[in-house]
Amino acid sequence: xxxxxxxxxxxxxxxxxxxxxxxxxxxxxxxxxxxxxxxxxxxxxxxxxxxxxxxxxxxxxxxxxxxxxxxxxxxxxxxxxxxxxxxxxxxxxxxxxxxxxxxxxxxxxxxxxxxxxxxxxxxxxxxxxxxxxxxxxxxxxxxxxxxxxxxxxxxxxxxxxxxxxxxxxxxxxxxxxxxxxxxxxxxxxxxxxxxxxxxxxxxxxxxxxxxxxxxxxxxxxxxxxxxxxxxxxxxxxxxxxxxxxxxxxxxxxxxxxxxx
Amino acid sequence: xxxxxxxxxxxxxxxxxxxxxxxxxxxxxxxxxxxxxxxxxxxxxxxxxxxxxxxxxxxxxxxxxxxxxxxxxxxxxxxxxxxxxxxxxxxxxxxxxxxxxxxxxxxxxxxxxxxxxxxxxxxxxxxxxxxxxxxxxxxxxxxxxxxxxxxxxxxxxxxxxxxxxxxxxxxxxxxxxxxxxxxxxxxxxxxxxxxxxxxxxxxxxxxxxxxxxxxxxxxxxxxxxxxxxxxxxxxxxxxxxxxxxxxxxxxxxxxxxxxxxxxxxxxxxxxxxxxxxxxxxxxxxxxxxxxxxxxxxxxxxxxxxxxxxxxxxxxxxxxxxxxxxxxxxxxxxxxxxxxxxxxxxxxxxxxxxxxxxxxxxxxxxxxxxxxxxxxxxxxxxxxxxxxxxxxxxxxxxxxxxxxxxxxxxxxxx
Ligand code: SF4
Ligand code: SF4
Ligand code: SF4
Numbered sequence: 001x002x003x004x005x006x007x008x009x010x011x012x013x014x015x016x017x018x019x020x021x022x023x024x025x026x027x028x029x030x031x032x033x034x035x036x037x038x039x040x041x042x043x044x045x046x047x048x049x050x051x052x053x054x055x056x057x058x059x060x061x062x063x064x065x066x067x068x069x070x071x072x073x074x075x076x077x078x079x080x081x082x083x084x085x086x087x088x089x090x091x092x093x094x095x096x097x098x099x100x101x102x103x104x105x106x107x108x109x110x111x112x113x114x115x116x117x118x119x120x121x122x123x124x125x126x127x128x129x130x131x132x133x134x135x136x137x138x139x140x141x142x143x144x145x146x147x148x149x150x151x152x153x154x155x156x157x158x159x160x161x162x163x164x165x166x167x168x169x170x171x172x173x174x175x176x177x178x179x180x181x182x183x184x185x186x187x188x189x190x191x192x193x194x195x196x197x198x199x200x201x202x203x204x205x206x207x208x209x210x211x212x213x214x215x216x217x218x219x220x221x222x223x224x225x226x227x228x229x230x231x232x233x234x235x236x237x238x239x240x241x242x243x244x245x246x247x248x249x250x251x252x253x254x255x256x257x258x259x260x
Numbered sequence: 261x262x263x264x265x266x267x268x269x270x271x272x273x274x275x276x277x278x279x280x281x282x283x284x285x286x287x288x289x290x291x292x293x294x295x296x297x298x299x300x301x302x303x304x305x306x307x308x309x310x311x312x313x314x315x316x317x318x319x320x321x322x323x324x325x326x327x328x329x330x331x332x333x334x335x336x337x338x339x340x341x342x343x344x345x346x347x348x349x350x351x352x353x354x355x356x357x358x359x360x361x362x363x364x365x366x367x368x369x370x371x372x373x374x375x376x377x378x379x380x381x382x383x384x385x386x387x388x389x390x391x392x393x394x395x396x397x398x399x400x401x402x403x404x405x406x407x408x409x410x411x412x413x414x415x416x417x418x419x420x421x422x423x424x425x426x427x428x429x430x431x432x433x434x435x436x437x438x439x440x441x442x443x444x445x446x447x448x449x450x451x452x453x454x455x456x457x458x459x460x461x462x463x464x465x466x467x468x469x470x471x472x473x474x475x476x477x478x479x480x481x482x483x484x485x486x487x488x489x490x491x492x493x494x495x496x497x498x499x500x501x502x503x504x505x506x507x508x509x510x511x512x513x514x515x516x517x518x519x520x521x522x523x524x525x526x527x528x529x530x531x532x533x534x535x536x537x538x539x540x541x542x543x544x545x546x547x548x549x550x551x552x553x554x555x556x557x558x559x560x561x562x563x564x565x566x567x568x569x570x571x572x573x574x575x576x577x578x579x580x581x582x583x584x585x586x587x588x589x590x591x592x593x594x595x596x597x598x599x600x601x602x603x604x605x606x607x608x609x610x611x612x613x614x615x616x617x618x619x620x621x622x623x624x625x626x627x628x629x630x631x632x633x634x635x636x637x638x639x640x641x642x643x644x645x646x647x648x649x650x651x652x653x654x655x656x657x658x659x660x661x662x663x664x665x666x667x668x669x670x671x672x673x
Contacts, residue, residue, distance in 0.1 A: 010298030014323020014416045020371070021405060021415055023398045026384075035384065039271045041371060042382030060298030090320045091300040098304070106304045114510045117299065137323060137416045198413045198420045199427035203316060205417070230310055237317065 002151060005037035005050040007071055009064040010120065011057030011089065014137040015082035016040050019054070025144045032151060050075040052150055054143075058084040058091060058240075059126045062116035072127040077150060079131045080123040081143065086134040087207050088240030092120040093233075096244040122240060131156055136205035136238050139191050158190050160210040163202045166193035175201050181224045183235060186212035205238045214246050228254060262289075265649075267661055272372040272382070273669060281649055281664075288649050293642050293668070294510050295634065303628045311337050311597055311623040312423060318615070318630065319417045324367065327360035327408065328608035329630075330421045331482070332615040337423040340602025340619055341595055348589040349425040351579050352411060356421065357481050358442070358576035359407025362400055364609035365527075365565040368672050369452065370397025373562050376666050377459045393455070396448050400569070403445045407576075410434055422592075429591035432584055439580035442573050449573055450545055453566040457549040461559040464651070464667050465644040468556070469521035471529035474607055479534040479571055481607045487533065488518065496603040499614050503631060514635040522639035525611030526671065527564035528555065542571045558644060561670045565609075597623025608633050610672045634673050641671055 008016055020026075020041065037045045037053075053075035059065050072078055083089045094103070100119050104111050123129050133142050133156075146156040163184035167174060175182045175196055182201030184193070188209045195202050214235070221231035232251070236243045263283045270277040277297075282290040302321055306314050318333045319326040331353060338345065371383045374397070380386040387394040405415045410430050412418020420426050430438070468489075474480055475487035484496050494502055508515045517523070532554035535546070546553065551563055583589070599621040606613050611633035618627045644667055652660055 010300060012300075012320050012323040012326070014320070014326065017323045017367075018416055020367070021401075023402065027387075030384065030387075038382075039269060041272065042384065043271045043375070044381035044385070045269075045271065058298075060300075064298060090305060090317055091302075093317075094301075094305050094307075097308075103301045103304045104299070106307075107299060107301050108507050108514075110507055112509070113299070114294065114508070115298065120298075120300075136320065137414075194409075194413045195419045200413065200419045200422070203419055233309055234313065237313065 001034040002032060002051045003036045003049060004033050004147075005047070005053040005071070005075070006035065006040070007037065007053060007055050007067065008040060009055065009057030009068060009085070009123075010060035010091065011082060011084040013040060013056070015056040015084075018137040018140045019081075019143060022140045022144050025147075029147065033147070047071075048074060052077045052079060052147070054079050054081050055085050055123050056082050058088050058120040059123060060091065060117060060120045065118075065126060068123060068127055077130045078123075078127065079133060079146065080129045081133045081138045083134050083136040083205060083207060083238045083240070084120075085123045086132045087238065087242050088120045088122045089136065090237060092122075092240040093236045093238075095119045095240070096248065120240075125241070134188060134207045135191060142190055160188050160208075162209040162212075163187045163189045163191070163193050163196065163206075165189050166191070167196050170197055172197045175199065176220060176224065179224050181221050181226055181234065183217065185220070186214065186217045186235070203237065204235060207239050208242050208246075212246075214250055218251070263657075265657055265660060265664075267664065270665060270668060272375070273673060277668070277673065279645065279664060279668070281645065283649060283653065286653055288646055291642050291646050291649070292510050293638060293645065295638070295673070302630055306617070306625050306628045309625050311341075311595075311617075311619055311625065314617065314625060315422060316417075316419060321630070321632065323416050324364050325360065325608045325610065325613075326417050327356055327412070327421065328606050328613050329615070331357070332604040332606040332613050333617070334421070334423045335482070335604030335606065336602040336615045336617050337595070337604075338602065339604060340600045340617060341423075341597055341623075343424060343593060343595050345425055345593050346590065348429075348583060348586050349591060349593070351583055352426060352429065352591065354482070355407060355438075355576060355579045355583070356411045358572045358579070359404045359411070361481075361572050361609055362404030362445075362569055363408065364404070365569050366397050366400035366404060366452075368609070369456065369562060369565055370394065370401070372672065373669055376662075376669065396451065400445055400448055400452070403441050406441065407438055410438060424593050424595040426591040429589065432587045435580050435584050435587070439577055439584070442576045442580065446570070446573050446577075449566065449569045453545055453549070453563070453570060456563045456566045457551050461551070461557055463557045463559075464648045464663060465556075465558045466647050468524035468558075468640060470518055471524035471532065472518065472612060473525065473529045473533050474605065474612070478537045479530070483605065486605070486612070488523070489529075489533075496605045496614070499603070499605065499631070500616070500629065503614075503636065505631065505635065508638070515638050516631070516636045517639055522643045523636070524558075524640055525633060525636055526561060527568055527609070528558060528561040529611070530607060531564040531567050538567075538571055539574050541574055542567065545570060558667065558670050561672075597621070610634075611636060637671050637673050641668060641673060
């Protein structure tokens with residue numbers, strides 16, 4: 001039996017819910033894999049060794065850090081699932097704008113909290129990560145494929161082509177051409193573009209595709225009615241450090257002026 | 261003699277929780293329910309963002325009740341900008357709620373709670389002996405998921421749920437299909453009600469000091485006014501006046517009271533309040549149960565969840581009918597930002613939820629306040645745990661732990 005663990009750090013459990021939503025696949029897998037750790041769903045958890053450990057959520061507290069380090073030690077393969085685990089997620093979108101103290105004070109009115117907190121970090125900023133399945137939440141087909149690949153000793157690989165590609169496949173009319181802000185050109189596909197096919201611009205929940213052209217993306221967003229600083233914020237929502245690094249490098253001048 | 265009981269990791273609850281209980285010379289000394297979940301700063305990361313970023317950001321507070329967070333924030337935004345939506349948009353939102361409740365309640369009942377009552381560590385373990393029961397849970401959940409995916413675009417965090425309505429709406433055929441599926445799932449929900457009525461529920465708690473829910477003529481998940489069980493009425497704007505929030509030294513959830521006392525929210529509070537106004541088909545089912553509502557036993561929350569699923573599935577069938585008759589309709593109204601503050605409340609599956617935002621004239625958020633059900637439940641759960649410990653001082657540690665976990669799970673914190 002292949003031992004699988006599903007661990008939640010600081011997140012919303014949405015990725016774990018999507019994993020539970022892989023109902024049929026879970027049923028079929030039950031013969032070959034054993035969920036030896038899945039506290040959201042079961043009592044009988046053992047935290048001793050894993051063939052594959054899936055980690056949801058960002059590293060935000062000292063407990064998160066302890067758990068993920070221990071998890072790394074006892075796992076052959078560690079997979080970060082969801083944009084919180086892969087990039088830091090929504091909770092990290094202002095990491096570059098304000099200090100941790102300010103955020104804690106702003107929410108709790110005090111800095112005395114029962115847990116030790118750091119700015120939300122991606123799992124890969126703390127331990128070595130073997131594979132990443134981003135998305136907010138992760139895509140459940142990709143989860144099932146990844147498990148199936150790993151069970152058969154194949155490396156899970158998903159090409160980082162832009163979401164626009166998915167629109168072409170599903171013959172969705174391009175929203176950018178209609179003036180609707182869409183991050184598809186710089187976002188990692190694999191979701192089947194459920195947003196654009198409903199007329200909602202891609203929000204970039206899966207992070208960057210390979211070679212994302214931020215410069216051009218920002219000017220397109222500006223043409224579609226966003227102020228430059230709002231375009232930066234729009235791009236930053238899910239991408240955590242990924243976007244913060246790129247934006248600070250590419251647009252340093254703007255940032256000094258506008259303080260975005 | 262001092263005795264300590266620690267549950268370091270609560271399982272089969274969403275989020276991360278722990279309990280510490282200290283008993284000294286047969287007297288309860290200390291009880292602490294700690295949520296050790298890392299903070300995610302939602303009231304801070306929404307600041308300076310444009311109003312249309314907000315539903316998307318706060319959706320990520322909870323993967324199970326994201327529809328609630330989206331809809332409460334949308335209600336607040338529309339309140340701030342004086343946006344009036346059409347009846348069809350309102351109906352689509354209500355249908356979305358039907359999906360949310362089926363998903364969330366079925367997940368809770370079959371996967372988090374049922375293993376306790378059937379004596380298994382998890383639903384997956386139960387599947388070997390009772391495949392049909394577990395499949396029923398999966399099926400109800402699936403119907404809920406399908407509704408959320410159809411309207412919102414994704415099963416979790418659908419981006420089509422926006423201030424002003426929806427960028428696209430389901431087709432007539434899709435609505436017919438959903439109506440059909442809801443119709444077919446009703447017997448399975450009725451079976452769920454009778455399954456959860458068949459268990460023995462010991463009374464672990466005293467009567468809650470207060471209970472609180474949205475006030476309306478009929479069972480309602482959305483609204484603008486609240487009712488406290490002593491008859492006090494207040495509006496969503498007055499929420500912050502009535503609910504006192506304190507930060508706690510041991511939990512990352514805030515500690516809330518009303519008139520100085522813990523209060524009950526959620527399925528049991530709602531069913532107790534609305535039991536006489538439910539649909540006749542639901543009442544018919546209730547008449548045949550051994551459990552009677554209103555009830556003061558918190559473990560009956562599980563049965564209350566099943567009753568809510570039934571009421572909402574029936575409502576869902578009616579909503580689909582109305583939407584089919586209204587077809588074709590527009591899904592969106594215009595939203596024009598202006599400076600101001602807006603409030604939104606909603607009954608999330610586990611209890612009341614409050615969102616408040618202030619915007620500048622460009623529609624950028626300048627401040628936010630969100631009061632989650634978990635924060636409001638902390639005080640009442642601690643009070644209940646205290647009663648449980650007082651009542652079962654002779655119980656073995658393992659037994660007491662199990663009871664404490666069952667009690668906490670009944671709240672689905
Ligand atoms: S990536 Fe998104 S869905 Fe997954 S845990 Fe984080 S916020 Fe939730
Ligand atoms: S709608 Fe967005 S993702 Fe689709 S093709 Fe246009 S820009 Fe690309
Ligand atoms: S279209 Fe964009 S926002 Fe929507 S799921 Fe895909 S990556 Fe995420």
